[in-house]
Amino acid sequence: MLWPRTLVFTAKDPPSSDASAQVLARLISGAEERFGFVHPEDGTPRQRLTSTSVSVRRALKVMSQWPMLWRFENIWWYHAAVREGIRQVDQSKWDVVLGCHPNLAFALAAAKVARMKGLPYILYLMDLYAESRVNPIDKVWARASERKLLTQASAVICLTKGVQQHYARKYGISPVLIPHCVMESEIAAAVVSKLPLGVGSPIIITYSGGVYQARLDSLLAVKQAIDKLNAEGFPARLLVLGKNDPVQLASWGISGPHVNVRHLNGRGEFMETLRRSDILLSTIAFKSAYPLQDQTCFPTKTLDYFIAGKPILVIAPGNCNYISDMKQHRCAITVESRDVNWITSAIRQLATDMPYRGKLVDAGVLWLNQNGHNRIQPLFLNTLKEACGWR
Secondary structure (H helix, E strand, O other): OOOOOEEEEOOOOOOOOOHHHHHHHHHHOOOHHHEEEEOOOOOHHHHHHHHOOHHHHHHHHHHHHOHHHHHHHHHHHHHHHHHHHHHHHHHOOOOEEEEEEOOHHHHHHHHHHHHHHOOOEEEEEOOOOOOOOOOHHHHHHHHHHHHHHHHHOOEEEEOOHHHHHHHHHHHOOOOEEOOOOEOHHHHHHHHHHOOOOOOOOOEEEEEEOOOOHHHOHHHHHHHHHHHHHHHOOOOEEEEEEOOOOHHHHHHOOOOOOOEEEEOOOHHHHHHHHHHHOOEEEEEOOOOOOOHHHHHHOOOOHHHHHHHHOOOEEEEOOOOOHHHHHHHHHOOOEEEOOOOHHHHHHHHHHHHHOHHHHHHHHHHHHHHHHHOEHHHHHHHHHHHHHHHHOOO
């Protein structure tokens, strides 16, 4: 099986533990030698990027002293990535350029290099392009570049059906849906992890990932539900995993005797912590600053939850694609409200109904099988070949 030689522009390349890097790592597994990377990770690649431009080096030094200037960070990375991409194209033969979103600078730099060197360009959207921007400078930049980037790309890959449908309606294009995929070894791990089904005392409800004020309401409702359960004599704890500041979380109300915040070292410790949990929590805000983004997303951590072999509790608005997918596959208990009583009822059911726990976990393993590497990777390969004009 011959793969096109693909130059990838990404903020996080494999084997980084970042969620977007893990998505890409699974897709290219077994064909890594056909891929090259332009990225800002620590080490030689980052040094090479910053060393390509004296102005970039000076800008980064200034920005380190004036934090507000980090709003312009992506502009500097864009110019550095373009210079590095040109260098790599001049030194080696590449068949296609792949720009990975959600990093705006690297997606745009990939398009620039492809255009300058006459190579086909593929945009890989792991999120909405402009609607997911937080930085105001990036938001303006994304809105100005979105139409041209999506309509002139040789192919647009979308990670979720919601994003695919959004851009098909907006621009009349035909994005390719390549959903999350998992390795066969991860599926095997999920089968092993799903036993035993019993729970501990107190019940450990684990949330992983960043906590942001703009998407805080669902998590606050869970915290209130856990406090209520403890007051009723039903011991439960909320464990928040990720690079979150405990002081900041406390200022938002995510603290107290029933809340624990932890930073973990590496993916191995992360997965082991998920496996030791009793319930895995995924939330989407009801009052969000990014409603369209939340309606179309599918949190990548859901794959890790399936692999961990523990039942999932999803709290999200009923109009989002994520909750529809989870209900369709019957692989999570879903609550379409921030009502504390509904959430406590769902937690009680997951903690006490062992047959139901087993059904949810089995459905998660089935989802993994349906999205196995051997099924999804050929879609990615065919998209690369078509962009290159290979038959």
